[in-house]
Amino acid sequence: MRLATFNILHGRSPVDDRVDVDRFAAAVRSLDADVLALQEVDRNQPRSANADLTAVAAQVMGAEEHRFVAALAGSPGATWMAATGEEQPDAAGYGIALVSRVPVLSWEVVRLGSPPTRVPMWFRGSRVPELVRDEPRVAVAARVETARGPLTVVNTHLSFVGWWGRRQLQTVMRSVEATDPLVLVGDLNMGLARARRVTGLRTLVQAPTFPAHRPTEQLDHVLVRGDVGVVEAVSVRALPLSDHCAVAVDLA
DSSP, X not given: OEEEEEEOGGGEETTTTEEOHHHHHHHHHHHOOSEEEEEEEEESOGGGTTOBHHHHHHHHHTOSXXXXXXXXXXXXXXXXXXXXXXXXXXXXXXXEEEEESSOEEEEEEEEEEOOSSOEEEOOTTOSSOEEEOOOOEEEEEEEEEETTEEEEXXXXXOOSSHHHHHHHHHHHHHHTTTOOSEEEEXXXXXXXXXHHHHHOOEESOOSOOBSTTSOOBOOEEXXXXXXXXXXXXXXXXXXXXXXXXXEEEEEO
């Protein structure tokens, strides 16, 4: 079974600054994943041709099981609010997704929220910090049926604010504390040592994933607990979209 995680930058290529849905579909096809976790996913957004990118990925993969979970309702950078899960199925949203070729026994959503206030962040070239507002975050878990038995796969995209991202990750771990075996994937916006320390999980991937054109740090992770099978292959590669590399792990 191939597990993959990919922060897709809502399908945009930093090279030409465009979202090409066909290019996104080709990238998903090239991953050939059985379970695919996506972050920074658009649904019905003008900047991505009003496409449902989760549905596009599911169609390309031939996957009947898929779930888009909005962190934001509305359009990022314009009029938006924290999503509640009560939005209409075709409402404009932005969040994460899990797509699975293997049967899903159950789904669970964990809403993580955003920092209570604007927080100071230092950006390259700036002498003073800038107050920024981070967006709400979310995690989605699927209990999938495999030849080895049920396996829980959790996908999340955490805050870039370090202390808040740590609290979000602790919340995710509390939600699955009795779950075994477990795979946690996604853009955690933290390095490997910190991710392992906060979760207590072991890693299947140790390689830089960001920025995609010349990776220097690992933000995208595949962390596990329990018997998830034997690792046959690991792939970390840049695709023709996004500023993150896609990460894939083959499990026997």
